[in-house]
Amino acid sequence: MSLSRRGRRFWKEWQPWLHLPLLLFAFLFMMPILWMLSTSLKAPDDIVRDLASVHWMPHPATVANFQDVLGKVEEFPVWRWTGNSLFISLTTTALVLIVDSLAAFAYARLKWKGRDIIFAVLLATMLVPGQALLIPTYLLVRSLGWFDTYAALIVPAGAGTFGVFLLRQFFQAIPQELEEAARIDGCTSLGILRHVVLPLSLPALAALSIFTFIATWNAFEGPLLFTDSMEMRTLPIGIAIFQGRYSTEYGPMMAAATLAAVPVIIAFLLFQRHIIKGISLTGMAGR
Amino acid sequence: MRRNFRTHLTGWLFALPHLVLFTLFLLIPVVYGFWISLHQWHILATAHPFVGLANYRAALADDIFWIAARNTGNFVLMVVPFGNLVSLLLALGISSVKRGTTFYRALFYLPGVISIAVVAVLWGWLYHSQAGLINISLAAFVAGLRQLGLPIPPFTAINWLSDPKLVMPSIVLMTTWWTAGGNMLLYLAGLAGISDSYYEAACIDGANGWQRFRHITLPLLRPTTVFCLVISVLGAFQIFGQSYVFFSPGSGPARSGLTLALYMYQQGFNQYQIGYGAAIAYLLFLIVLVLTALQFLIFSGERRRAEAGG
Numbered sequence: 001m002s003l004s005r006r007g008r009r010f011w012k013e014w015q016p017w018l019h020l021p022l023l024l025f026a027f028l029f030m031m032p033i034l035w036m037l038s039t040s041l042k043a044p045d046d047i048v049r050d051l052a053s054v055h056w057m058p059h060p061a062t063v064a065n066f067q068d069v070l071g072k073v074e075e076f077p078v079w080r081w082t083g084n085s086l087f088i089s090l091t092t093t094a095l096v097l098i099v100d101s102l103a104a105f106a107y108a109r110l111k112w113k114g115r116d117i118i119f120a121v122l123l124a125t126m127l128v129p130g131q132a133l134l135i136p137t138y139l140l141v142r143s144l145g146w147f148d149t150y151a152a153l154i155v156p157a158g159a160g161t162f163g164v165f166l167l168r169q170f171f172q173a174i175p176q177e178l179e180e181a182a183r184i185d186g187c188t189s190l191g192i193l194r195h196v197v198l199p200l201s202l203p204a205l206a207a208l209s210i211f212t213f214i215a216t217w218n219a220f221e222g223p224l225l226f227t228d229s230m231e232m233r234t235l236p237i238g239i240a241i242f243q244g245r246y247s248t249e250y251g252p253m254m255a256a257a258t259l260a261a262v263p264v265i266i267a268f269l270l271f272q273r274h275i276i277k278g279i280s281l282t283g284m285a286g287r
Numbered sequence: 288m289r290r291n292f293r294t295h296l297t298g299w300l301f302a303l304p305h306l307v308l309f310t311l312f313l314l315i316p317v318v319y320g321f322w323i324s325l326h327q328w329h330i331l332a333t334a335h336p337f338v339g340l341a342n343y344r345a346a347l348a349d350d351i352f353w354i355a356a357r358n359t360g361n362f363v364l365m366v367v368p369f370g371n372l373v374s375l376l377l378a379l380g381i382s383s384v385k386r387g388t389t390f391y392r393a394l395f396y397l398p399g400v401i402s403i404a405v406v407a408v409l410w411g412w413l414y415h416s417q418a419g420l421i422n423i424s425l426a427a428f429v430a431g432l433r434q435l436g437l438p439i440p441p442f443t444a445i446n447w448l449s450d451p452k453l454v455m456p457s458i459v460l461m462t463t464w465w466t467a468g469g470n471m472l473l474y475l476a477g478l479a480g481i482s483d484s485y486y487e488a489a490c491i492d493g494a495n496g497w498q499r500f501r502h503i504t505l506p507l508l509r510p511t512t513v514f515c516l517v518i519s520v521l522g523a524f525q526i527f528g529q530s531y532v533f534f535s536p537g538s539g540p541a542r543s544g545l546t547l548a549l550y551m552y553q554q555g556f557n558q559y560q561i562g563y564g565a566a567i568a569y570l571l572f573l574i575v576l577v578l579t580a581l582q583f584l585i586f587s588g589e590r591r592r593a594e595a596g597g
Contacts, residue, residue: 112298
């Protein structure tokens with residue numbers, strides 16, 4: 001007993017010191033993002049002014065880089081790319097939410113022939129690396145006439161199984177009695193999904209929405225391969241194009257990177273509780 | 288009978304929208320991709336002669352394919368242990384403090400929500416040999432130490448992305464920054480699942496911090512560790528965006544940044560040899576499949592031995 005108490009007292013005294021390494025790591029993890037912001041606000045000669053020491057504060061701070069990036073509308077339609085990213089991310093999220101909650105309901109709460117076999121097939125495809133699907137999906141998209149359209153960037157995302165697993169797990173935990181009571185009151189299956197199951201699964205729906213939104217916003221391989229006109233590109237591809245042309249203009253490049261990163265960072269900070277809970281519950285990062 | 292039919296039908300109807308998309312954009316591509324890899328398939332040609340396994344034979348005889356395979360293997364061998372070690376250390380640190388856990392969790396996960404395009408553009412700038420933050424910081428640090436009178440040589444710029452030997456380690460460091468937070472959350476969930484009573488019992492028995500970690504935390508965290516390692520390997524083998532953004536349209540000095548997925552892309556979409564590209568993709572698929580199966584066999588065999596022994 002005395003040993004336990006001594007151990008605990010020792011821990012209580014020393015545990016706050018753990019904040020030192022944690023804060024050091026926190027600083028290291030934030031440095032790249034802070035440096036991106038810092039460079040994006042610096043004038044060209046300020047960026048290379050003093051290479052003997054690190055200077056964080058832009059002197060003077062300027063928004064010229066952002067004006068530069070946003071001003072080259074002909075060459076770099078950044079607003080259009082932002083619009084594309086936003087539209088694709090929102091519609092993909094809506095599609096995934098609808099399709100996956102219907103499917104998850106079928107796998108979690110309904111009994112039908114073939115259910116378990118099909119679910120096993122869904123599970124097995126988790127081992128398929130996404131890269132292996134790029135070439136066949138590219139040809140498929142072409143033959144459907146979807147190349148360089150929004151459909152090519154939205155519809156294939158509905159095939160994912162992550163959301164079905166996530167929602168199924170939640171739907172299974174909802175007490176059977178609630179469903180039976182609703183059925184006695186004359187509720188159809190669709191009614192039960194809408195009025196009983198979905199309202200009780202809001203945390204899971206929130207987690208799935210934000211995962212899908214961020215994953216679509218950041219998607220790289222799909223938009224790279226399934227589009228080719230400047231008007232149909234998304235922000236990440238736009239950033240890569242920008243880097244290819246202006247590889248030495250770091251001010252505008254960091255401004256463009258900031259423009260692409262800030263919306264997801266804000267979305268993350270707003271919903272971080274749901275994201276972290278979702279990852280901890282499902283054991284998947286949704287990527 | 289009639290009612291029975293209706294319940295089955297309802298189930299199918301609910302599953303159907305997802306099932307159609309799943310079949311069209313996941314199941315069919317898996318089979319179709321293999322079919323493509325059996326043909327000499329030029330993107331612009333109308334005829335695609337069947338060539339059997341010739342694309343696979345060509346890949347295995349292709350020196351550049353082996354460079355890509357070796358680079359990818361090196362990347363996996365570095366990023367999986369290093370990344371998981373960082374994730375585990377962060378999780379252990381966060382689970383040991385009382386205040387600020389939400390802050391730390393969010394902060395360490397934050398890089399993970401940024402697109403790989405932005406991450407690579409940003410790190411390309413950090414790695415700049417003259418004006419990059421990393422070299423400037425290191426130079427200032429070394430100069431400071433020398434001023435204190437330490438006998439160390441003056442700092443010479445490190446060519447993070449132009450020295451073939453350093454390209455993969457640089458990509459590993461960047462990727463760890465980008466992905467460590469995801470695994471950290473999984474390790475945190477695993478740590479939260481270990482009951483305090485084990486630690487209390489160990490304290491009563493006089494176990495010190497290291498002994499508690501070695502004999503309680505590590506063994507009980509094993510399922511989480513195995514899961515994290517398996518998904519890290521799966522993800523790491525698919526590395527593409529890092530090299531693409533750094534080196535496109537090339538593949539780095541002496542092809543040091545060439546990975547299997549990038550080589551598939553170059554063959555398929557720069558050389559238009561989509562059949563050959565599909566064969567590379569399927570070899571990648573095969574490697575991932577075999578390694579995942581192996582990991583499960585090793586870890587489940589180990590557990591069985593441990594259970595039989597204990």
